[in-house]
Amino acid sequence: MDFQDIIIKKREKQTLTAEEIAYFVQGVTDGSIPDYQISALLMAILLNGMQTQETARLTMEMAHSGSLFDLQQVAGYKVDKHSTGGVADTTTLILAPLVASVGVPVVKMSGRGLGFSGGTIDKLESIPNFRVDISEEQAIAFAQKSNLVLMGQTDNLTPADKKLYALRDVTGTVDSLPLIAASIMSKKIAAGADGIVLDVKCGNGAFMKTKEDAEALAKIMVEMGTHVGRDVTAIISGMEQPLGMYIGNSLEVMEAIEVLKGNVQGDLLEISLLLGAHMLLLAKRVQTEAEGKALLSEQIQNGKGLEKFRELLVQQGGNPDIIEQPALLPRSACTKVITAQQSGYITAMHTAKIGRASQETGAGRAYKTQPLDFGAGIIMKKRLGDTVAQGEPLAVIYSSTDEKCNSAAQILETAFTISAEPAPLPPLVYEIITAQKG
Numbered sequence: 001m002d003f004q005d006i007i008i009k010k011r012e013k014q015t016l017t018a019e020e021i022a023y024f025v026q027g028v029t030d031g032s033i034p035d036y037q038i039s040a041l042l043m044a045i046l047l048n049g050m051q052t053q054e055t056a057r058l059t060m061e062m063a064h065s066g067s068l069f070d071l072q073q074v075a076g077y078k079v080d081k082h083s084t085g086g087v088a089d090t091t092t093l094i095l096a097p098l099v100a101s102v103g104v105p106v107v108k109m110s111g112r113g114l115g116f117s118g119g120t121i122d123k124l125e126s127i128p129n130f131r132v133d134i135s136e137e138q139a140i141a142f143a144q145k146s147n148l149v150l151m152g153q154t155d156n157l158t159p160a161d162k163k164l165y166a167l168r169d170v171t172g173t174v175d176s177l178p179l180i181a182a183s184i185m186s187k188k189i190a191a192g193a194d195g196i197v198l199d200v201k202c203g204n205g206a207f208m209k210t211k212e213d214a215e216a217l218a219k220i221m222v223e224m225g226t227h228v229g230r231d232v233t234a235i236i237s238g239m240e241q242p243l244g245m246y247i248g249n250s251l252e253v254m255e256a257i258e259v260l261k262g263n264v265q266g267d268l269l270e271i272s273l274l275l276g277a278h279m280l281l282l283a284k285r286v287q288t289e290a291e292g293k294a295l296l297s298e299q300i301q302n303g304k305g306l307e308k309f310r311e312l313l314v315q316q317g318g319n320p321d322i323i324e325q326p327a328l329l330p331r332s333a334c335t336k337v338i339t340a341q342q343s344g345y346i347t348a349m350h351t352a353k354i355g356r357a358s359q360e361t362g363a364g365r366a367y368k369t370q371p372l373d374f375g376a377g378i379i380m381k382k383r384l385g386d387t388v389a390q391g392e393p394l395a396v397i398y399s400s401t402d403e404k405c406n407s408a409a410q411i412l413e414t415a416f417t418i419s420a421e422p423a424p425l426p427p428l429v430y431e432i433i434t435a436q437k438g
Ligand code: URA
Pocket: 084, 085, 165, 174, 179, 180, 181, 183, 184
């Protein structure tokens, strides 16, 4: 097969055969196709799209480009969850212990943050001594004992995606629905869970800016999952403001602990309960969403969710004393308060800019190998719809140097819209799409 013919075929908007897609993924994995030809095909896919059958084939070939994680030794129905990425999106740290605490195993491989969106693995690594480099054997042993493992992706999980993602990142080919769907679903399929709940973020702090795009991505991913015998629910949720109030690695761990202690209400709790309830629904642990939310809320009230989180910390080497003493978590020394320039209502937030400001503090990476400042970030003081008086704090920046605080402040200051009249609040949840084997 001549790879140039495959590029030309997609350039001419034709449908690639199963053999051509298999040849492509094989060549990406073993390095036999040069980066410039891979990039050309990625661009042709971005411009001309893929049929559902092509995306399904690409997903499966990518899933099988490494080894599949076999979770059969863990008893029960295993559920996984994935967010397409947002700001202050800390739901995994909250819902994973809650769901595991009612007897449904959660074995989750997570990624690192890139750009303005944070990654669960980075947040976990801000906990002193917490280990995310867990082998598959260890993960199975942990899951058998505690029902809960949060780990980094193993080296051999979807190597084709690692290569393709790195190339997409530098060739302007990230924002392609079939490529995003195949990237996410290949990893989720390879990670072995029976059921997958997807949090598809929609808004100015997400990949998908419009409901239509988020819906299209959600539908493709649900279809991909069911195509290969997994139960999948996609929840399209809003990202027109940071989900929680704390942005940054140790800061988000702190907020998650406060939610598990029952001290925090609001959107972060709401979405965590909703996603968690749908994980329980897929596992048939509950019959309705309302029952699932009530059960998980009870696990907050009775402290069992927090106990499961403590068990996770001990299991993976982290210091459990951070639960009672958050000061044991890193917190950057320099601070800067952003205040309102005028009085009024907060009618809009530019969430991607808030994420960018957080990145500027050192909490996020501008390039893949950049070391993080785990104690850096932003604590938000206001939400959409709140009133604010001139001079009142909107957010507090934490960083290791005044210089970084100042450059984060320059971005953050332009992220808030304050108006004399209130504006309607954007939806927190747009739509839920689900498909089960039955
Ligand atoms: N997250 C992924 O894992 N892959 C993408 O392509 C986009 C978001």
